[in-house]
Amino acid sequence: MKKYLISLVLSVALAIGTSQHLIAGSTSELANKTNIVTGKENKQSQILISRLNEIKAIDKSSLTSFEKKELRKEVRSIKSQLREMGGGVYLSALAIIIIIVLLIILL
Numbered sequence: 001m002k003k004y005l006i007s008l009v010l011s012v013a014l015a016i017g018t019s020q021h022l023i024a025g026s027t028s029e030l031a032n033k034t035n036i037v038t039g040k041e042n043k044q045s046q047i048l049i050s051r052l053n054e055i056k057a058i059d060k061s062s063l064t065s066f067e068k069k070e071l072r073k074e075v076r077s078i079k080s081q082l083r084e085m086g087g088g089v090y091l092s093a094l095a096i097i098i099i100i101v102l103l104i105i106l107l
Contacts, residue, residue, distance in 0.1 A: 006105070013097040045085050048078050 055071055063071070091099075 009101055048082055052078055
C-alpha cells in the first residue's frame with residue numbers, strides 16, 4: 001500500500017511538472033524574461049529589453065554564422081543580466097512538489 005501511495009504521488013508530481021513545462025513552452029520566451037524584471041523597472045533593464053527586441057527583429061537569414069553566434073552570445077549575456085537584476089530564487093511547481101513529498105516521507 002505504501003509503495004502504491006508513493007508511486008501515485010510521484011506520478012501526479014510528474015504529470016503536473018510536465019503540464020507546467022508545456023504551458024511555459026507555449027508562451028513567448030521574451031515575455032517570460034520581461035516578467036522577471038517588472039519588480040525593478042529601471043533604465044538599465046529597459047535598455048536591455050529594447051536590445052532584445054532589436055535582436056529579435058533582425059533578419060537572421062542574411063547573417064553569417066559568426067554573426068549569428070555573436071548574437072546568441074549577446075542574447076545569453078543580456079538574459080543573465082536581467083535574471084541578476086530580478087533577484088530572488090525561482091522554483092518550479094515540480095520542484096516544490098518534490099520538496100513537499102520528500103519532507104512527508106522523511107518526517
